[in-house]
Amino acid sequence: MTTSAEPTDEGLPDMAPRLRDLRRRRGLTLEVAAQRAGLSPAHLSRLETGQRQPSLPMLLALARIYGTTVAELLGEQPAERDPVIRGRDREPVAAAGWDYHQAGNPGRAMQALRVFVPHGVQGDLVRVHPGEEWLHVVSGRLRLGLGDAVHELAAGDSAHFDSLTPHRIAAAGPEGAEILFVHTLLQAPELHPVPDR
Numbered sequence: 590m591t592t593s594a595e596p597t598d599e600g601l602p603d604m605a606p607r608l609r610d611l612r613r614r615r616g617l618t619l620e621v622a623a624q625r626a627g628l629s630p631a632h633l634s635r636l637e638t639g640q641r642q643p644s645l646p647m648l649l650a651l652a653r654i655y656g657t658t659v660a661e662l663l664g665e666q667p668a669e670r671d672p673v674i675r676g677r678d679r680e681p682v683a684a685a686g687w688d689y690h691q692a693g694n695p696g697r698a699m700q701a702l703r704v705f706v707p708h709g710v711q712g713d714l715v716r717v718h719p720g721e722e723w724l725h726v727v728s729g730r731l732r733l734g735l736g737d738a739v740h741e742l743a744a745g746d747s748a749h750f751d752s753l754t755p756h757r758i759a760a761a762g763p764e765g766a767e768i769l770f771v772h773t774l775l776q777a778p779e780l781h782p783v784p785d786r
Contacts, residue, residue, distance in 0.1 A: 603664050605639035611655040611662070612637070626650040627716075645687060645704065645758075646716035649772060652700075653718060659700050660691055687711065702770045706731065708760040720752040720773040729766030732759045 612622045623633040627650060635641040643651065648659045663682050682688070687710060690703040706729075715734070724731075725747040733740045733748055734757040741761050742748060750756065752772070760766040 604643070604662065605637050607662060607664065608633075608643075608651065609637040611651075611657060615655050617654070622651075622654060625654045642683075644711050644714055645702075645770075646711075646714050650716070650718055653720070659702065663691065699771050699773055703727075703767070704770050705765060705767050706758065706760045707765045708763045711759065713757070713759075715755050715757045716752075717755045718752050721749070722752050722756070722773075723747065723749045723771045724758075725769040727767040727769060729764050730761035731766040731768060732761040733757075734759075 612619070615622075617625075619633055619637075620630045623630040626633065626647065628636075628647070632641065636643055636647070643662075648662055652659050652662055682690075687707070688705040691701075724733075726742045726744050728744050730744075731742045731746075733742060735748075735750055735754050736756075740748065758768075
């Protein structure tokens with residue numbers, strides 16, 4: 590684990606202040622939000638100041654805590670009435686080495702993303718959180734750790750699992766892997782505001 594700050598990605602210019610604003614709107618201190626997301630307050634502070642880029646598990650955790658969607662964290666527009674999402678209309682967003690393409694409309698109970706997972710990036714991140722996840726490998730090979738079991742998925746393979754099972758995702762080959770990823774969004778409970786620090 591590196592101790593140096595990661596550079597802010599040019600594709601996420603508004604991410605940092607959005608994270609801070611959402612936390613404050615929920616009435617959470619930096620310390621409380623960090624604890625609920627499984628981060629240190631210093632790490633969350635670096636995310637909020639743009640000195641670090643959030644990984645997908647971090648985005649999922651923060652979206653649940655703040656009662657919002659990954660799409661809102663990524664700066665997508667509110668839910669559209671048109672159920673068709675055209676690939677040509679969606680620019681990818683890079684964060685912590687992964688490329689994310691919004692594949693569904695924001696504001697829904699399920700959030701859908703098309704993700705490119707490079708080899709050797711984020712593979713050591715283990716997450717546990719409420720909800721369900723479904724993924725489908727479009728190309729490449731994916732290593733999926735679920736609890737003590739490790740599964741290697743090839744193009745065409747899928748996995749559907751309870752997110753309370755400790756899990757981690759990594760590309761299994763040097764070419765990386767492209768996946769379709771769907772997760773349920775569980776809204777955070779209502780919280781009583783507390784002063785910000």
